[in-house]
Amino acid sequence: MQILPKTMKDNQLSLPGLDQGRITPKAVWEGFDPSRLTQARHLAGMTKKDIAAGIGVSPAAVGQYETGSTRPRPDLIPRLAEVLDVPITFFLAGRPHGKLDSSMAHFRTLRSTSGVQRNKALGFTEQVWELTYALEKRVQLPSVDLPGFSGGEVHPGIELSRDPVEAAIQLRKYWDLGEGPVRHLVRQMESRGIVVVTPGPDESAAKTDAFSSGGLPRPIAILTPNRSDNVYRHRFSAAHELGHLVLHAVATGEIQQEREANMFAAEFLTPRTSLQPLLSPRIDFAQLVALQKTWGVSVNSLIYRYRDFGLVSDATISRAYQRLSSLEHLPGFLPDPASSYPGEQPTMLHKAFELAEKHVGLTITRLASELAWKPNRVRQLLGIDDTRPVLRIV
Incomplete structure (x- = not known):
């Protein structure tokens, strides 16, 4: 990543932020944007009835x-902001808005994901x-280097x-990954200009299974x-979403797209x-545990590859899964958290902020003002902990 040339940087930074x-x-x-109300409602996981009750x-x-057929009275706007937990400036028109609908995002568990959950996830994206x-x-982020990507470069x-x-x-060959294990998959994706984010456990989008969108720049x-x-x-989820981005320009929700993304991964x-x-x-669990560590895929996935390759019968595969179920609580089969592997944690946005903070004086407050968000929302999406002490009234 690089800081933009000074001429461009100066032009961009001369734009005034919103004085909230x-x-x-x-x-x-006067500048009310109806789509921002919809976005805020989706992010809050609320219905129109919920908002109506909150503002009377x-x-x-x-x-x-x-729909924009009418606007809320000025005296209702602070109440709207309070109910939806956003600054009143959030509802102003004029800011870039990446609008998505359900055909522009791939959800791993579409049938079990409610409309409210999908809308939250879309708003988050x-x-x-x-x-x-x-x-x-x-900051100059890595160029999008994904063959056939239609949203950007x-x-x-x-x-x-x-x-x-x-x-x-073909993608392994194009990315020059060789024929061995893919090291640091999430970092590989970020280095090709793909934005990868892991929401915090309290984030609304965290309640939805992994998903992706190729419908934005x-x-x-x-x-x-x-x-x-x-x-x-x-890692398999990351590769699965990469498969969607490569294979599926439009999300249909069909199970076949999920199967294809799994095959790609x-x-x-x-x-x-x-x-x-x-x-x-013959399926050897000691060997599979060693291969799991080398290739960065689960024993479960390796057993499935036996099926893909036609090396053993379906009955043998079924017995292997039963055996695996009895071993999962033992050392060697216990899961390692992704947090223990820095190369599998997204860092691009956080590093971009740190670079802009160091070289052009960008602050959380300035960024929040420009986006018309609360500062804590910026911290959440950047993965920056709020280190301020918490006041507790007892």
């Missing part, structure tokens, strides 16, 4: 605010892009196969904490030509 303390409800009313209007009125955009005005003439296995082989992969207790599942992490010669004719 001086903008009045009347000014917000009808659900139909909230619907009219969101929109904010990740807005934060990325704000940082990219100051596309490499002409480079197109991967639609077959998931072949696409995985940068591809984004959200790796949720429910798989980060096991670095091997965490398995081949990307454990190429057949490299792994198959290493597997013994």
Whole structure:
């Protein structure tokens, strides 16, 4: 990452931030953006009825605010902000807004994910892009280097196969990863311009399984904490989302897309030509534990590769899984958390902020003002702990 040239940097930083303390409800009313109300509602996981009850209007009125047919009265805007836990400036038009819908994001568990959860996740992803955009005005992030990516920088003439296995082989070759284990997968993705974020456990998006979106100017992969207790599942989730970004321009929600992403991930992490010669004719758990450490994939995944390669019968696979279930609580089979592996933790956005902080004096407060967020929200998305002491009234 690099700081932008001085001329560009000066132009970008001369734009005034939003003075959240001086903008009045009347000014917000005049510049009210209906889509920001919808975004804030989705982020809060609230219905129109919930908001209506909180500000003393009808659900139909909230619907009219969101469609833009009417605007909330100036005196209602501070109440809206309080109910939705945002500054009043959040509702102002004019800021970059990465709008997503469900066709632009791949959810691992679409059928078991409620509409409210999906909307929360989409709102979270929109904010990740807005934060990325704000940082990219100051810091030159890695260029998007993903063949066929349609949301941002596309490499002409480079197109991967639609077959998931072949696409995985081609991407490994294009990224010059060789034929061995993929080291530091999350860092590899970030170095190719893919924004990777792991929400905190209290973040609303954390309640949804891993998901991704290629519908914005940068591809984004959200790796949720429910798989980060096991670095091997965490890595497979990252490769799965990479598969979606490579293979699926539009999210249909069909199970076939999930299967294809799994096939891509398995081949990307454990190429057949490299792994198959290493597997013994019979499933050997001691060998699989060693291969797990070397290749960064779970024993469960390695057993599945036996099936992919047709090396043993389905009955043998079934018995292997039963045996694995009885071993999972023993040393060697216990999961390692992803937090123990720095190369599997996203750092691009955090490092970009630190670089901008050091070289152009960017602060959390300034960034929050520009985004019209509360400062704590910026810290949350950057993964920066709030070190201020907590006042407790007893």
